Amino acid sequence: KAGVTQTPRYLIKTRGQQVTLSCSPISGHRSVSWYQQTPGQGLQFLFEYFSETQRNKGNFPGRFSGRQFSNSRSEMNVSTLELGDSALYLCASSGGRSIETQYFGPGTRLLVL
């Protein structure tokens, strides 16, 4: 079974721009969660989607948004980028027999200049 895939792997943007990151979950997994990882704040939960609905949300500003499609693929969008948005963005999927366990993708490394 193919694992979680994320595109692009690396991205460089400038302040004020917006960015869209994509995540394809493991086949059959319907839940997708997003996390931001920075050296200062560590791994922080952004939001979780299940069957195209956002079920849970972390403590991030409204500039961070996401969506999920009918094939369970998910995107997250960050508008009006700030320098502090530079981070590794990780996507995880869960489902099937061990729905509680999240399996992570390789991440998208975003640099905001």
Next chain:
Amino acid sequence: AQKVTQAQTEISVVEKEDVTLDCVYETRDTTYYLFWYKQPPSGELVFLIRRNSFDEQNEISGRYSWNFQKSTSSFNFTITASQVVDSAVYFCALSIVGNTGKLIFGQGTTLQVKP
């Protein structure tokens, strides 16, 4: 509020030494899961183990073992006979049943195994 603490920021050992990574968690919820993940330099978080709050049995998988103690709210991870390939950042995480899709991570422990 829930919290996970990994007090050891960095650990350095020589190959073949045993090493224990500590994890202490806080929650008032009675039903939860605990996890360990490994993050090699490539960045991807690799799932190692899951434990639910009702299962305090220790587990051994090859060179890895886990000690879950609810009385001390700890979920420690031991690597026996460490190898250079074990070098990575290790994260302990907590999820609360009902708080869907959210993992609460500790700050991570960087393990360096020297040859």
